[in-house]
Structures are given as C-alpha cells and as structure tokens.
Amino acid sequence: MSSSVKPILADATRDLARFAADTPAEAIPGSVIDRVKLSFLDGLGVCLHGSTLPWTRHVRDMVVEEGGNPRASIWNSGHRTGVANAVLVNSTAGHAFEMDDIHKESILHPNSLAVPTALALAEADGTLTGRDIAAAIALGAEVGIRIGNAATTSLFLNGFHPQGTSGAFVAAATAGRLLKLDAGRMQQALGIAGSLGAGLMAAQEGAMVKRLHAGRAAQAGLQAALLARKGFTGIADVVEAGYGGFLSAFSRTPNPARLLEGLGDDWEVAKVGFKMYPNVTSIHSALDALRAVLVEERIAGQDIATIAVGCGRMTFVHTAWDYRPAGVTAAQMNMFYGLAVMALRGDVSVADYAEDRIADAGTLAFIARIKIHLDEGLEQKGPAFRHAARLAVTTRDGRRFEREVHNRRGSPENPVTREDVERKFHANVGALLGRGDADRLKQLALDLENQPNATAIVGLVAPARHP
Structure with missing residues (x-):
C-alpha cells in the first residue's frame, strides 16, 4: 500500500x-x-x-x-x-x-x-x-x-x-x-x-x-x-x-x-x-512565575488565597490533571503539586519528590487553592509558547499579583550559565563522588x-x- x-x-x-x-x-x-x-x-x-x-x-x-x-x-x-x-x-x-x-x-x-x-x-x-x-x-x-x-x-x-x-x-x-x-x-x-x-x-x-x-x-x-x-x-x-x-x-x-x-x-x-527543577518542563514557567511573586512581593504560602494559572493546551493536557499521590512520577508530572510545593516552601527541590513527601497533608490541602485553565491567548501563540504561563496570585488581604513567563529559566531564550549547569552537576553527583572525582569528571x-x-x-x- x-x-x-x-x-x-x-x-x-x-x-x-x-x-x-x-x-x-x-x-x-x-x-x-x-x-x-x-x-x-x-x-x-x-x-x-x-x-x-x-x-x-x-x-x-x-x-x-x-x-x-x-x-x-x-x-x-x-x-x-x-x-x-x-x-x-x-x-x-x-x-x-x-x-x-x-x-x-x-x-x-x-x-x-x-x-x-x-x-x-x-x-x-x-x-x-x-x-x-x-x-x-x-x-x-x-x-x-x-x-x-x-x-x-x-x-x-x-x-x-x-x-x-x-x-x-x-x-x-x-x-x-x-x-x-x-x-x-x-x-x-x-x-x-x-x-x-x-x-x-x-x-x-x-x-x-x-x-x-x-x-x-x-x-x-x-x-x-x-x-x-x-x-x-x-x-x-x-x-x-x-x-x-x-x-x-x-x-x-x-x-x-x-x-x-x-x-x-x-x-x-x-x-x-x-x-x-526536578520535574516536567511544562510546569517550569508557572513555577518561575510563582517564585517571582513570592520573592518580589515578599509573600508566603500562608498569605495566599488563590493561585490561577493559564497555559496552552499541550501543558494543560500534560500536567493539569487532578493530583493524587500515586508515586513519584505522578508528582513530577503534575502542576498542582509543583505549585503547592513552591507556594509552601519557596522553591522546588529533589527532596520534594521523596516518597514520604508526595502525600504530605499540608501540600494536598493547599492544592484546593489552585486553579489551572486553558488560556486561548497563549495557545494561539503557537508551539513556541507551549511552556508559557500566565499566573495570578490573590492574597488573603485582597491584593492581586500577576506574572507572565513565556520562556522558562534554562531554556535557550532564557538561558542559564555554565556555572549554573556545573552547580547542578555537583548537586546530582555530590552523594556519590568525592569532590576530587566530581571535579575530575567535570x-x-x-x-x-x-x-x-x-x-x-x-x-x-x-x-x-x-x-
């Protein structure tokens, strides 16, 4: 045929x-x-x-x-x-x-x-x-x-x-x-x-x-x-x-x-x-946006009433499904979980994807404050913007903060330095190689x-x- x-x-x-x-x-x-x-x-x-x-x-x-x-x-x-x-x-x-x-x-x-x-x-x-x-x-x-x-x-x-x-x-x-x-x-x-x-x-x-x-x-x-x-x-x-x-x-x-x-x-x-971040790339822009709000506006997780995120269809399908603690893979693939961790801890690290953390009661409770929707404006920008996110945070005292991130940190459009990659390498091998062997491998x-x-x-x- x-x-x-x-x-x-x-x-x-x-x-x-x-x-x-x-x-x-x-x-x-x-x-x-x-x-x-x-x-x-x-x-x-x-x-x-x-x-x-x-x-x-x-x-x-x-x-x-x-x-x-x-x-x-x-x-x-x-x-x-x-x-x-x-x-x-x-x-x-x-x-x-x-x-x-x-x-x-x-x-x-x-x-x-x-x-x-x-x-x-x-x-x-x-x-x-x-x-x-x-x-x-x-x-x-x-x-x-x-x-x-x-x-x-x-x-x-x-x-x-x-x-x-x-x-x-x-x-x-x-x-x-x-x-x-x-x-x-x-x-x-x-x-x-x-x-x-x-x-x-x-x-x-x-x-x-x-x-x-x-x-x-x-x-x-x-x-x-x-x-x-x-x-x-x-x-x-x-x-x-x-x-x-x-x-x-x-x-x-x-x-x-x-x-x-x-x-x-x-x-x-x-x-x-x-x-x-040690999770699916599609949520990195949303994490970057939330981290910017937390740092620049000096607010903490307990101050947050709601988080709303808009994203393209690819990211929505990939990451915006209802979270349940079904293992490390599920946690790493899920935007709700990643945003809740970022809000409560101010960053997302390897430790947040340990088996004893992915069902944390406080994290699961915070997820109820998060809404994720398909943003047609971002979708219409095309595949080059499939990682983009629009984020809005409202606080318990009525303030509202918005951020829009088109290119996640670490992308070619928003690059990290060689030193950043070297630090990541040392973090990954630190528990395995002594400093001398790690430096030699690098x-x-x-x-x-x-x-x-x-x-x-x-x-x-x-x-x-x-x-």
Missing part, C-alpha cells in the same frame, strides 16, 4: 542518514560542540543520580541476573554486561528523575539517549576518541530532534511519549556514527529504529515505566545500528512513508519542512535547554573532544558507589 501513497517529504530518511554518516567532525561548529559538552556533563550527572533510584535498580537487577558479554559498564554498579543492556540501564537512569535536558519543539531529552549510547560503544571500542563521541552525540541528537520537530506536538497529544518514540532515532544515529556506518547502512539503521520505538503517555499519572521509555529507545536505536552493520534492512523511507511511516502513523498531522530546513546550518542540538566532560578514548570517564562513572 505504501507505494501508492505519496511520501510526506521524498528522500527525507536518506538525506538525514547521509548527514549523520557523512558530515565531517570538523564541519560541526565549535559553538555546537561546546553546547554538546555542557549537555554531556549534565547528562553524566543526571544518569549518576538516576542510577540510585528504585526503578533503575529494578532494571539493573534484571540485566545483572541475565548476564551477558561484559563489554560495557552499568554505571554506579561495578557490573559490566553487553552493550545493549548497559545502554538499557544507563538510559533508564538518565530519565529516572525528570532532570534530563529538554528540546522544546521536539519534546525530546537527547542526553539521556545519546550519552549512555555513545559511552557504551566507546567503552567497547577503545579506538573511539572523545572527538568521535562529541561528533556522534551532536549528529545523532540533530537527526532525532529534527524528526521530533516534524512530528509536532500532535504525536504527544495522540498519546505517545516522544522520548520513547522519536528518541529511538537519536540513539540509532549516534550509534551508527560511532559504528562508522556508511550512508546506506545508516539509512537502514533509521529504518529499523522507527519500528522499534514505543511509549504511552498514560504512564505520566503514576508508573515506573515512563523511565524505561528512554532506556528502551536507546537500546532499540543501538540494536538497530548493530543490525544495520550486519546487513539487516529496515524501512528505507521510514520517516516520510505516506502509509505506515513514522510521521504518518504517530503524528498524522506532521510538519515535514522541519526535517531538513537549515540542515547543517541551523543546529537544533544547540537549542536544547537545561532543567533547573574536567574530562568539558574537554571531551581532546580525550584519547573514554577510559578515564568510564573509570569514574562505573564503580559501585551507592547501594
């Missing part, structure tokens, strides 16, 4: 594959590599913190029990296993606590996909250099992000998790580059990966499986590249096929122009933002392109440091 249906954009899969396989490392702008290195540092810290969490340990224990050819490390464990299973665990860790990076348009968190994939392959092949790793992450993320851009928010609104679906392309292109696939086999790797991605958004309301979406996507993308190297074939036009292709099946209303426009000149990977990550191989980096992330 596919041959009788016009492709969405002819030869898109082929052209993306050629870009990933054939772009010389020196053609990637230095500013893009600098941005990738900062994401690499952030990704290492996020993965190490995520390695300590129960859902990651479940996946790790399953993999350790199965055994495997010990070619790549399961981080913070002292165990080695097959490359694909190491990636499964380490990428699950990367998405284990809602702290991985975010590309707004594609709704992808590329570092939890690309960083574990790249390091596992580099550990298994000592000839791969830091320069190879940096280029593979840049090109792999660029390809996956562009496919996510073309899928638009309709993929998410159809109920699919972009991390688990579009994310498989990030890993496939990253792996294919490090495996030195030619353009034809890279195209097959993408063609295989498109059939393997999966992930349903109902997981956001209380399930460990959301964390696994990143692990499975990374594992699937890596396996796709390994199969392509052996001559296994996939769907050659997987991205653009008019019937049963990735965009036509998952998105249904794609924007195909976003696949190739500016390819090689306008780098999407340079537009990846950092998360400065130095290695920020000098990635000059490393002869991955040995020193793996030597710091692999040992068991936490039960």
